[in-house]
Amino acid sequence: MALDSLNLQADAKEEVEIAEPKMNSIERINPASRLEVLAQIPHPRMSSKPWTRKTTLRLQGKKTTSRSQVKKTSKESRTMPTGSTSKATEIQKAVPIISIEAKQDQLVKDPLPFYLCKDYKLKPSIIYIKNKEKTNEMINSLFTGPVTMDLEWCITFYRTAECGTKSKGKTAVVQIANGAGLILIIQVNGMCRFSKCLQVQAWIENLKIAKVGVNILNDGKKLFRDYGIMAKNLVELGSVALVVDPKPIAKCKILVECYCSKILDKGPVQISDCEKPLSVSQREYAVNDIHSLLMVYNELLKLGELYSCTLEDVAAQYTSKVGWSIRSGILSTGSQSTQTQEGMQPQYLQAYESWHQRGLSLEEMCLKLSLKSQGSYRPIMEGDDLSLKPGTMILYIIAALQNDSGLEHKLDKLVELVQMDLHSWSRHREWVVQQY
Structure with a gap:
């Protein structure tokens, strides 16, 4: 990543010019034992205000030290002007790093707008589906990846003699979005079954299609518990963000704030009854939720190009699947064996x-x-x-x-x-x- 702006100051009287063809912003620097450089680098997650940090550079072939991580440039010798006896100097690229705490402090000072998918140039095409025939027809258009996926289910709160508790219902809604702007909101609880004749299951179990989401492995396990679907090629969005971010982020809301500079409003709609036909507000919530995941993924791809790192290199580390394993914990919901005691009938x-x-x-x-x-x-x-x-x-x-x-x-x-x-x-x- 090129340093867009460097203002160098020193007390030395003589000036030595160093040719740096790949870093045009560095024109002249002063020779000194140590130079204190203030680099104002606009970070992708703080586009409103530049991020400032202090970096120390040493000249005359000495090593460069920094208080944060640095990325070395090539060890090519720099061209010196005629008459100069100075040796080539290695200038290292500094990778901007910002903590989640600093980002949250920034949000307090400058409140962000709410996330709305209609604010983006690519207007989504939203299709709400409640029957198997329409689902089979539309799911074929998603046989390209990667796509984002999310699940919704009802949570029932009840009080026992000891304390209050809650239970999860079966998966009621599956949300899917692709890069072309197509968003499917599929209400599966009203269908007779979620079997292989339903193309959604074949799509979820397709190993060639990457399904991106937040906490998506647990979503895959829930699909297995509810319907016996063995989801494959599940990509955890929070883990992928580690490629370009120093700290892990596990919540969708924080990811949207960091990479889209907007607030994903959950509100009471998040715990509303999604087993009944969805209302307008419930559909808007579902659309913004799944669309935001897609935008975060796109931003991560841009940062990957900026930092010269490819997300495909870490696909094996951040990709998982649900298999037929009791040790995986997918059967921890009270499923009981049905061994009969009366013998063969x-x-x-x-x-x-x-x-x-x-x-x-x-x-x-x-x-x-x-x-x-x-x-x-x-x-x-x-x-x-x-x-x-x-x-x-x-x-x-x-x-x-x-x-x-x-x-x-x-x-x-x-x-x-x-x-x-x-x-x-x-x-x-x-x-x-x-x-x-």
């Missing part, structure tokens, strides 16, 4: 044979086995529904596999079957993971 084997050998769908199995148990292959009266519940049929199949470990089955098909019913996935996911 006839209905268990019937359900297993219908699923594995005959290849019937879940709906067909629920209808056929229930009517067959009643001695009829059609409803007794018009409007009667004698079919079994999907959760009951899944329970029968898993009970058969638990009681007879020799029964053949394919794990991927078993996972797909259990994911067809959300309650069944919450109930049986620990046992399913153990099979891997």
